[in-house]
Amino acid sequence: MNATPATADPPARAATDPHGDGRPILSVSGLRKYFRLRGGSGGVGPAYVQAVDGISFTVATGETLGVVGESGCGKSTTARLLMRLIEPDDGEMLLDGRDVGGRDGMSLRTLRRNVQMVFQDSYSSLNPRHTMAEEVSFGLAARGVRRAEARRRAAEVLEFVGLEPAIFADRYPHELSGGQRQRVNVARALALNPRLLLLDEAVSSLDKSVEAQVLNLLIEIKERLGLTYVFISHDLNVVRFISDRVLVMYLGKVVEIGPVDKVYGHPGHPYTRALIASRLSMDPRRRIDAPPVAGDLPSPINPPSGCRFRTRCPLAEPVCASVDPVLDRFGAEPAHLAACHALVPGSGHGQAPERGAGTALETGGSRR
Amino acid sequence: MSTPATYAGEAPARTVEPHKRIQRTYWQAARRRLLHDPVSMGCLGILSVIIAAAILAPWITPHEPYTSSIVNRLKPVLTPGFVLGTDELGRDMFTRLVYGGRISLLMGLLPILVATLAGSILGIVAGYFGGKTNMVIMRVADVFFAFPSVLLAVGLAGALGAGVFNVLISLSLVFIPPITRVAEAATTQIRAQDFVEAARATGASAPRIIVGHVLTNVASPILTYASSLIGLSIVLASGLSFLGLGISPPLADWGLMLNTLRQSIFLAPVNAVLPGVMILVASVCFNLLSDGLRTAMDVKP
Numbered sequence: 068m069n070a071t072p073a074t075a076d077p078p079a080r081a082a083t084d085p086h087g088d089g090r091p092i093l094s095v096s097g098l099r100k101y102f103r104l105r106g107g108s109g110g111v112g113p114a115y116v117q118a119v120d121g122i123s124f125t126v127a128t129g130e131t132l133g134v135v136g137e138s139g140c141g142k143s144t145t146a147r148l149l150m151r152l153i154e155p156d157d158g159e160m161l162l163d164g165r166d167v168g169g170r171d172g173m174s175l176r177t178l179r180r181n182v183q184m185v186f187q188d189s190y191s192s193l194n195p196r197h198t199m200a201e202e203v204s205f206g207l208a209a210r211g212v213r214r215a216e217a218r219r220r221a222a223e224v225l226e227f228v229g230l231e232p233a234i235f236a237d238r239y240p241h242e243l244s245g246g247q248r249q250r251v252n253v254a255r256a257l258a259l260n261p262r263l264l265l266l267d268e269a270v271s272s273l274d275k276s277v278e279a280q281v282l283n284l285l286i287e288i289k290e291r292l293g294l295t296y297v298f299i300s301h302d303l304n305v306v307r308f309i310s311d312r313v314l315v316m317y318l319g320k321v322v323e324i325g326p327v328d329k330v331y332g333h334p335g336h337p338y339t340r341a342l343i344a345s346r347l348s349m350d351p352r353r354r355i356d357a358p359p360v361a362g363d364l365p366s367p368i369n370p371p372s373g374c375r376f377r378t379r380c381p382l383a384e385p386v387c388a389s390v391d392p393v394l395d396r397f398g399a400e401p402a403h404l405a406a407c408h409a410l411v412p413g414s415g416h417g418q419a420p421e422r423g424a425g426t427a428l429e430t431g432g433s434r435r
Numbered sequence: 436m437s438t439p440a441t442y443a444g445e446a447p448a449r450t451v452e453p454h455k456r457i458q459r460t461y462w463q464a465a466r467r468r469l470l471h472d473p474v475s476m477g478c479l480g481i482l483s484v485i486i487a488a489a490i491l492a493p494w495i496t497p498h499e500p501y502t503s504s505i506v507n508r509l510k511p512v513l514t515p516g517f518v519l520g521t522d523e524l525g526r527d528m529f530t531r532l533v534y535g536g537r538i539s540l541l542m543g544l545l546p547i548l549v550a551t552l553a554g555s556i557l558g559i560v561a562g563y564f565g566g567k568t569n570m571v572i573m574r575v576a577d578v579f580f581a582f583p584s585v586l587l588a589v590g591l592a593g594a595l596g597a598g599v600f601n602v603l604i605s606l607s608l609v610f611i612p613p614i615t616r617v618a619e620a621a622t623t624q625i626r627a628q629d630f631v632e633a634a635r636a637t638g639a640s641a642p643r644i645i646v647g648h649v650l651t652n653v654a655s656p657i658l659t660y661a662s663s664l665i666g667l668s669i670v671l672a673s674g675l676s677f678l679g680l681g682i683s684p685p686l687a688d689w690g691l692m693l694n695t696l697r698q699s700i701f702l703a704p705v706n707a708v709l710p711g712v713m714i715l716v717a718s719v720c721f722n723l724l725s726d727g728l729r730t731a732m733d734v735k736p
Contacts, residue, residue, distance in 0.1 A: 150636050179638040192629035196461045196651035202630075205647055206637025252633075259637055 091125035091161075092263055092295050093149070093182075098122050098158035100148055104368065117367050118144040120319040121158070123394070126263070131289070131296040133310030133327065135303060135342065137364055141319040142299045143187070146267040149297070150184050151175050162263075180210075183256035187268035189248035193240040199225060200236035203255045210259075224254040229284060246277035250284065257288065263295045271300060282309060303346050307331055312402070315339045318367055318375040321394060325403030335397050335405035338376045374408065384408070386415040461651050468731040475727025478720040485717060489536040498527035500534040501685040509703040520706045522692070523699050528706055531687055532713055538599065538688035542672030542681075543665045543717065545603055550610035551661040557611070558618025559653065563626055563645055573619060579612040588671050592680040602681045606668055610661075617660045621653035655732035662725030666718025673714070689713045 099122075101115035119141040126132045136142050147153045149160065151168060159166065162181060166172030186192035193202055203224055204217035212220070222232035228250040240248055249269065256264055266285070270278045286309065289296060300306050306313060306327075313330045315323040315338065323336040334340040341360040348354070362379050365371055371378050377387040386408050396403065397410035408416035469475055488495060497516070504525035512520045512528075519528035561572040579587065591605035625631065625648070634644045673690010675681035682688060684695070692710040700707040 147632075152632050152635055176638050179636060184633070184636050186629040186633055188629055192633055194628075194630045194648050194651070197630075197648075198461075201461075205634060206639060209634075209637055209639030209643050209647075255633065255637075 090128050092128040092163060093297075094125040094161045094164075095149070096123040096159050098145070098148055098160065099156050100144055100153065101156055114368050117319050117370055119148060119155075120370075122316070122319070122321045124314055124321060124324055126295060126297055129293065129295055130311040131298055131309055133306035133313045134297060134299040134316060135301060135306050135313060136316035138301060139364055139367065140316045141367075142301075142316055143267050144319075145316070146184060146265045146297070146299055149265055150182060151178060152184075180259060181261055182263045182265065183259055183261035184265040184267060185249075185252050185256050185269040187271060189245055189252055189272060190240070192252055193248055195240055198237045198239060199230070199243075199251050199254075200232070202240075202251060203258050206255065206259050220258055221254075224258045225251070227257065227288070228254045230254070244277075245273050246281060249273060249277075249281055253281075253285070253288070257292070261294070263297065264289075265297045265299070267299045268301070269298070270305060271302060278305070285309065303331075303342060315342065318364060318370055320375055321406065322376065323403075323405040324394065325400060325405075329398070329400050329403045333398065333403075335403065335410055336376075336407045337380050337382050337409070339405070374406070382407075382409045382416075382418055384416050384418075390414070465732045469727060472727045472731065475724055475731070478724045478727070481716065482720045482724065485536055485713075486540060488533050489540055492530075492533045492537060496527070496530040496533050498530045500526060500530045500687070502526065509699055509706060511703060512705050519709060520703065522696055522706060528709055531692060532689070532709060535687045535689045535692050535710065536713065536717075538682060538686065539669050539672065539690065539714070540717070541599070542602065542606065542688060543669035543721070546606035546610055546668050547661055547665050549603075549607040550614050550664075551657065553607070554611045554614025554661075555618045555653075555657050558615040558620075558657075559622045559645060559649060561615070562619040562622025562653075563641065563649060565623070565626070569619070572615065576612040576615045579608075580616075584609050584613075584667075585671060585674060588675060589678060589680060592675050597680050597683060599682055602672055602675055605675075606671060609671070610664055610668065613664070614657065614661055618653060618657050621656045622649055625649050625652045655729055658732070659725050659729040662721055662728065665721040666714070669714055669717060 098119055100119045101117050104114040104116060122141075122145065124132070134142050134145065144153070148155045161167065162173055162178060167178050168175060193199075197205070200218055200221045203221035204212075204214075207217035207220055208214060218236075222236055225232045225235055230247060230250055235243070235247070235251075240251075243251065249272075252269070269285070270281050273281060282305065285296070288294065296309070298306065298309050310327045312325060313323075313327050314321055315330070315336065317338050323330060323334065323339045325335075330339060331343060334343050338360070345360065360379050365375070365378055371388070372391075373389050374380070374383075374387040374392050377383040380387065390408065392406040392408050392411070392414070394404045394406045395411060397405055397407075408414040409418045410420070412420050492500075497518075504521075507517070507521050507525035509523060510517050510521040510525075512518075514520055517527050517529070519532065522528055522531060557572050557576075561569040582590070588605050588609045591608055592602055595601035595605055631644060631648055634648050639647070669688075670690065672681055673688055673693060676683075676688060676691040677694045682691065684691070687695075689710040693707075693714070696703075696707040696710065
């Protein structure tokens with residue numbers, strides 16, 4: 068976990084000081100995407116799905132940032148926004164301190180040379196009509212690399228992900244297993260020599276033994292090529308295994324971010340605590356009977372006011388409905404932030420710690 | 436997670452040598468499969484004979500197609516000198532069928548070719564870009580859909596006037612909307628797949644993605660549908676001729692021959708049916724060929 072110093076600058080600082088501590092390769096602030104719904108919600112005016120609502124984070128060079136959250140919390144939308152496959156409504160994104168897509172910022176072409184993505188569904192992410200060599204070399208050919216050269220590179224990358232080119236280069240996707248397809252997916256992303264890889268549920272659809280193989284492959288690739296990962300998954304154990312830092316999303320917002328051992332060991336936000344508690348244990352005596360979080364994810368079309376988790380939160384109080392909590396440091400660890408009123412002294416929450424005193428969550432610390 | 440677990444099942448790192456297997460693209464593989472399909476090849480053979488005969492008409496026909504002879508009216512099939520008999524004006528049926536094939540095949544193939552090109556472009560653009568582009572293109576296509584295809588062809592041909600060229604234009608226009616719709620539906624489906632997103636993520640331009648990813652996947656439904664329209668186009672063209680909006684006598688296509696011989700069906704039923712047989716054979720062959728094409732272009736087992 069200590070490959071790189073874990074950093075989580077507050078958004079304002081990240082935006083103005085991209086080359087601060089930890090040299091973030093990517094820093095995002097206020098990223099927002101609302102999807103307009105057809106027909107509206109029955110009320111007045113159009114309705115929007117608030118898929119990603121103003122999230123901010125940084126990714127340090129060489130680290131792995133895990134992104135966790137329930138289905139529908141905006142994880143995949145975030146990945147697509149970072150890749151600019153969909154245009155954000157608002158927010159700033161700096162890659163190596165350069166604004167992406169801005170007037171005099173980095174072009175999308177440059178962005179996509181540096182950042183690549185591995186998709187979740189290994190079936191729909193490979194063209195059924197393309198051989199593996201065609202699929203992997205497509206991006207290179209699109210960049211003007213000669214066909215023979217692109218194919219040579221494709222063979223090289225296939226070899227790199229553990230697929231013998233002589234056997235696999237001319238195969239079609241339906242001739243491959245799930246794990247092999249996902250390797251091709253990784254190879255396709257690597258073919259373009261990116262520095263940052265977005266892995267959107269890259270191992271989620273694989274069975275456990277294959278998942279472990281691909282995870283090991285990803286770790287090896289990262290070490291050999293010096294990559295930076297943003298690893299999106301709903302699997303808490305996988306995220307813990309691979310990540311240096313973890314970002315927890317809930318309904319389009321970041322609720323907690325911090326070093327992996329801190330988030331898993333001393334979760335701050337009630338949602339994170341519930342998530343951690345919901346993990347299945349290998350020990351049958353520590354079986355979980357009651358779900359730690361009750362109910363379903365509220366609709367992102369009409370999210371709850373204030374704190375979005377308050378409808379399911381055991382600590383919810385009136386202040387949670389009126390004031391939207393901001394990500395803030397709450398413990399001794401400066402890089403560990405959470406967005407919860409119960410952690411912030413003077414927030415008006417009943418369980419909020421005294422100013423300068425310990426918090427309700429045994430992790431000491433104060434606000435500034 | 437500080438150190439990765441054992442790296443099971445991985446090929447050991449070694450120098451990469453470029454592989455030397457025969458590399459087939461999707462199109463080469465599809466062509467190979469088509470060439471190994473006996474039904475498709477049989478149909479292709481029959482169609483080749485018909486097309487070759489149409490092209491070589493002046494050299495292979497024993498009689499003049501337009502000189503009539505009252506004494507030789509409605510000679511039965513296998514009459515010496517007239518292999519397939521004669522029509523109601525005493526013209527050699529074989530000669531007329533070969534010459535009629537020229538126009539019928541032209542009417543069958545050319546409008547479909549034009550409509551496939553135009554319809555595919557419109558449909559793929561509408562499906563790939565979606566949104567307003569899609570709405571404009573598809574709503575215009577819907578306007579054409581409001582009319583039955585025969586009525587639309589009659590209307591267009593009527594407005595443009597008679598003549599081979601005008602029939603070709605009106606038939607092309609009739610077939611563009613349905614092909615557009617098939618292309619749009621197929622493209623919309625492909626557009627939603629992750630591999631298109633992945634291709635976009637590599638920085639490939641829209642035209643390149645359309646050629647590299649969309650076309651390979653939508654070509655099969657479009658070509659299958661378009662080739663199934665060839666028979667319809669031949670029949671529609673003969674209908675126009677019958678109404679006096681297509682070609683006019685003494686020129687003939689199979690449809691017009693069928694119509695003029697209709698009155699003689701009780702006197703010389705075999706003669707009267709022959710142009711219909713030609714339409715049937717050509718249509719069935721085109722349809723079977725399109726079927727074979729679809730199978731050949733479908734990579735999945």
